[in-house]
Amino acid sequence: MTERIYLFFLTACFATGLTAQTVEGRVLSADRSPIIGAYIIHLNSEHHTHTNELGNFMLDGVAPGDSLQVTYLGYRAQKIEVPAADEFMEVELEESFFDLDAITVRPDLRSLNVATDIDSRLRPVNSAQDILRRVPGMIIGQHAGGGKAEQIFLRGFDIDHGTDVAISVEGMPVNMVSHAHGQGYADLHFLIPETIEKIDYGKGPYYADQGNFATAGYVDFSLKDKLDRSLLTAEVGSFNTLRAVGLFDLLNNERSSAYLATEYILTDGPFESSQHFNRLNLMGRYTAELPGGSKLSLLASHFESKWDASGQIPVRAVESGLIGRFGAIDDTEGGYTGRTNLAGEFLRVVNRSTFIKTNAYYSRYDFELFSNFTFFLEDPVNGDQIRQSEDREIFGFQSEVNHAFTTGGGEASLKGGIGLRYDNNDDVELSRTRNREELLERIQYGDIDESNLFAYAGADFEFGDLLINPAVRLDHFVFNYVDKLQPTYDRQEQRKTAVSPKLNFLYTLNDRTQLFLKTGVGFHANDTRVVLDQSAAEILPAAYGADLGGIFRPTGRLFLNAALWYLYLEQEFVYVGDAGIVEPSGETRRLGVDLSARYQLTDWLFADADLNYAFARSIGEPEGADYIPLAPDLTSSGGLNVLNSRWTGGVRYRYVANRPANEDNSIVAEGYFILDANVNYAIGPVSLGLVVENALDAEWNETQFATESRLFSETQPVEEIHFTPGAPFLLRGVVRYKF
Structure with a gap:
């Protein structure tokens, strides 16, 4: 038997x-x-x-x-x-029906992207500024009338306008190298929120396909290939705010699609001196599915913006009654910026396990910014207004091959890519001006050429539930500068190469639990103009990082992730665009904890929260004098969202704790807690909405800096907090029509 x-x-x-x-x-x-x-x-x-x-x-x-x-x-x-x-x-x-129980943990280095997938379905984007707030742990602030790129905070970094986070749209870089205002300047305002399909993000220097600026992390936006329906949106709100959006479906069949998107914004803002802000966006996209599953996409866009700004104001001017919170010391600040993009992507499917993705792009970019941070410190007669401007062209491409196969131990995949980015930046200028019109003195004026050639390779090897991802990236830079203020032609050049290895481990216990250890080396390049300072030898300072954490699904409708992280940055030299000088800053060390939760309380009620703590210090400085100015240590955001067939809406908060504004913490940048809300009701193809920003009418400072300045009536300079006031209670009505 x-x-x-x-x-x-x-x-x-x-x-x-x-x-x-x-x-x-x-x-x-x-x-x-x-x-x-x-x-x-x-x-x-x-x-x-x-x-x-x-x-x-x-x-x-x-x-x-x-x-x-x-x-x-x-x-x-x-x-x-x-x-x-x-x-x-x-x-x-x-x-x-939207059910978080359908979430599974992917054995993928980018598995945390599920958080933005959830958020994009639940939370409407109220403005272009809200786009970056979709990234868990990212805080932003505007301090120049809405036209300037936002100031970004992530993982204990004051990233300024983009020095330590790489931002791209459809693979096209947004960060501007050797920018007239600041290194890595990332103006995302050419992106129309309603065209976004997916947000891919990662924190830390662990991703071989991400290079320059990807130290604290990266964000890449993918746009819609096609529209479900055309859309018209009109918004009217406080402070003479008007926004109009149109998405028009031009072609939509089984094999090809095309659409046109437009956006126009007007607002005066809450300031006593009107911002006179206006922005125009135009975008068109064509996508064709080719035989065998290959795909071709073409993208064209144009953006331009003009604005006046009240600028940052000193606390003493408000406390003394010289000006109100929304007043100005110099209301002739402001600027203009414009960008035209042409981009294409060809995805060729070689076979069912191999494909090659190639994208190429061209951008033409104009920038002019007038600022006055110190008022009458340098020039007691004419004032300290400065003009920063540039005329830039960017060319680039990236080609990547992906190949999946099976081994005796399980599945595996290989990825490798090459690419080039070239910036031709002419007439990069820093000048002293008066009332925007009169040129008093040119401080810096020259032409910049910067090339970045790169290659990377990586692999995913699965051994049962364990995935190992080794990778390496090679970047070669050529920096050129011609100083037009010199009496004779003198082209200066430096060449630098960075090698960035990565090694990551993911252990997926089941479809509800994953543990990870990520390690890697990254970098951010410094401004080309550091070649003017012969001591600036390390212009590609490395960043060494590690993340230890996990993704957890304790119940079907609860998604949690947590990470303990560490990041060390080498010595670097920073070009200060506002002063035209090179400043050394030493080694830094940051460590912290990221916590996130997404929870579906009922079929129609959802909750989310992100809590981020960072301990950031300079190395080699005396204790008590080693704070990193404006580095946030505790931030949080979250809210409740309602989603059903007719009603959608929610209440959201964002919180930033007090943080040091200078190296010894003797000057403190005040924290804030802001509550926003929105509600929408659908009647067939029509949706009616109401948006409330700063629902509690909190008095808060959106951006803050410890700055030494002198007012016209003062005989001695004073160093203290200078701030841009956050907007008060703001109300907007929204009408959307789909057809």
Whole structure:
């Protein structure tokens, strides 16, 4: 009897071995867009996999007739039967009730992106500024009338306008190297919020396809390939605010699509001197699906903005009654900026396991900014107004190959890429001016050429539940500067190379729990004009980072992630665009904790919260004098969101604790707590909405700096907090029409 049972068992195993196969397929939405990260589980064995960025998947160890289940957030789960051998499966998912129980943990280095996937479905973007607030832990502030790029804070960094976070749109870089105002200047205002499809982000220097500026992290925005329907939006609000948006579906069939997007904004702002702010955005996109699953996308956009600004004001001027909180010392500040982009992407599918993605771009960028930070400190007669301007062209491309395969130990994939970015930046100027019109003195004036050639390679090796991701990146820079203030032509040059290795580990216990250890080296380049200072030898200072944490799903509708992180930056030299000088800053060390939660309380009520703590200090400085100015140590954001068939809306908060404004913490930048709210009601194709910003009418400072300045009536300079007041209670009505 025992021999018969044993023989039957061997026969069954042999039969299973003969019929077991690797099934391949693709998961699509109703409009045939690939669904990235869909979860496919073999119900017989609970063996599972996920779709890649083409929507493709491979799953081994299955047999014809076996059952698979496909799930993805926001879509109805679908059960399918494995077809006969070598038959390619195509699965189309239907949109359905939004249920966080459909989330699964992906064995992928970018698995934390599920947080932004959730947020994008629940939270409307109220303005271009709100776009970066979608990134967990990121805080922003505006301090120049809405036209200047926002000041960014992340992981204990005052990133200024982009020195330590790499920002891109469809692979096209937003950060400006060797910018007239500040290194890494990232003006995202050419992006229309309603066109965003997905936000890909990562914290730390752990990603081989991210190079310059990706030390604290990176953010990449993907835009819609096609529109479900055309859209008209009109917003009217406080302080003579008007916003009009139009998204127009021009072509939409099975193989190709095209649309046009427009945005126009007007506002005077809450300031006593009107901002006279206006911004125009135009964007068009064409996408074609080619035979074999390949795809071609073309993008063209134009953006321009003009504004006046009241500028930063000193605390003493408000406390003495010289001006009000929304007054100005010099209300002739302001500026103009414009950017035209042409970009294309060709995704070639070589076979079901290999594809090559190539993108190329061209940008023409103009910038002119008038500022006055010190009032009458340098020039007691004419004042200290400065003009910063540039005329830039950017050319670039990146080509990346991805290849997936199976090994004896499991699945594996290889990724490698090469690319080039070239900036031709002419007439980069820092000048002293009066009333914007009169040129008093040129402090810096020259032409910058900067090239960045790069290559990277990495691999994902899966050994059961463990994924190991080794990678390396190579960047070579050529910096050129011609100083037009010199009597004779003198072209100065430096060449530098950075090698950035990465090694990451992900252990996925199941579809609800993942642990990770990420390690890597990154860098941010300094301004080309450091070649003027021969002591500035280290112009590609390295950043060494590590993250230890996990993703947890204790219940079906609760998503948690936590990370303990560390980041060390080498000696660096920083070009201060406002003064035209090179300032050395020493080594720094930061460590902290990131906590995030997303919870579905009921079918229609959702809660989220992000809590971030950072301990940031300079190395080599005496204790008590080693604070990093404006580095936030405690920040938090979160809220409640309602989502049903007719009503949507929510209440959101953001919190920043007090933080040091100078090296010995003798000057403190005050923290704030701001509450915003919105509600929308849909009536067929029409949606009516109401947006409330600063619902508690808090008196807060949006940006703050410890600055030494002198007022016209003063005989001695004073160093204290200079701030831009945050907007008071603001109300906007919104009407949307889909057709």
